Amino acid sequence: MIDSSGTPGAPVAGRYVLVDRIGAGAMGSVWRAYDVRTQAWVAAKVLTQTNSAMLLRFVREQGLRIRHPHVVAPTGWAADDDVVVFTMDLVRGGTVADLLAEHGPLPTEYAAVLLDQLLQALCAVHAAGVVHRDVKPANLLLEVTGRARPHLRLGDFGVAATTDAVRLTSVPGMVGTEGYASPEQAAGAPPDPSHDLYAAGRVAIQLLTGVPPLLQRGVPEGPLAPLLASLTATDPADRPRSAADAQRRLLLIGAEHSLGGFRPRPDGPEVHDRLGEASMPLRQSLALPEAAARRTRSSAQVLTAAACFASAIALCAVALTRLLG
Incomplete structure (x- = not known):
């Protein structure tokens, strides 16, 4: 500690x-x-x-x-x-929120890659019977990729719930983050995968515009507009049936508008290492358990014994050569 x-x-x-x-x-x-x-x-x-x-x-x-x-x-x-x-x-590359703060609105191709990866993550999460309930840029982590194709990872399941889980809120109210939470989620509706899809749509709009949900005014023009309008529909029945359905629609848009052929740009977004190096903990400064220290000592002892054994073999070989010579 x-x-x-x-x-x-x-x-x-x-x-x-x-x-x-x-x-x-x-x-x-x-x-x-x-x-x-x-x-x-x-x-x-x-x-x-x-x-x-x-x-x-x-x-x-x-x-x-x-x-x-x-x-x-x-x-x-x-x-x-x-x-x-x-x-x-x-994960060392920070979050999508960090990337937006540094770069501002992202190129359409870049935003499409991030949305595709987020939808893949939601496919896996929902298949496990879990609703994340707090999809937002601060919870989307990035591996270090420089200016190459980004690698997004959905994290922070602190308020996630299964669709049949016991409610952890004692009174009706919002669970999640204002603006990203769907209207029905904000009103205290039971967990449903459609809530995460709504949040994914709000995130995607922010990727393209740099504008957070509470300040967004409709869907930006462009090839992704129909999908984003569907994801952020007020009525959950008007949203895609599932994350897999949304991803299929995105792939069709990408094929039609060449959004799948991601190419790094010299002035494009860069995901760099935000953590830097850390010193390897040492027993003297961190009071590591005796077991770890014993393993370290044992390794040194084994190496010493091996060196002695090798030296003994070498001496025997020299002695044998002289006797036979």
Whole structure:
């Protein structure tokens, strides 16, 4: 954990060393962490409250195991006294919100790639019986690709729910983020995949215009306009039947308007490494578990023994040569 001076301390549950804070989510802060057991970097979300509703959301989120290249779902968890964390892949390119803040409106081809990948992620999420309920640029992570084809990953399942889940809100009201939430979601309707499709449409409009949902005025002109109008329809019956249906429509538009042939531009959007390098945790500074130290010592001992054995063989060979010679 991190002590009062900001210095990394003992690993949480003897496993995860929290090194530096890299963001915040719906349920708590997000840290770059070192997994002592696997000796790999991970992202770790630290639960900030321990009331029953938050704990139930935590259990629900850490239980998600949706394996898909465009989804960042929890991979492990640990608890240590009143500290609870769960871990996921460390994604280093920031978020779509960061990209928009730096670049502004994105080229149509670039926006189409991001929308396609988001719809792929929603296909996997909805197939697992889960509704994300908070699709927005800040929850769309980006792998580091420079100016090449972007790689989006949907993250932060803090308010996600299954369609048959027990409601975690005691009174009707909005779950999600204003502007991205569909009208019926904002009114407290039960979780439904169509809510995520509406949010995806709002996100896509923002990709093309740079304008957040509360300031958007209709759908921008262009080849994606019919699909975006359908995704953001007030009546859910007028939206695509599913994320897969929306993706099929997008692919047809791409084939017709050559949006699938993405080519990097010298002045195009760039997804760079926003985290930088971090020092490998050392036992002396981070109080890693004895098991890890023993493994390190054992490795050194094995190498030393191997060197001695090799030297002995060499000496024997020399002696044998002299005897036979």
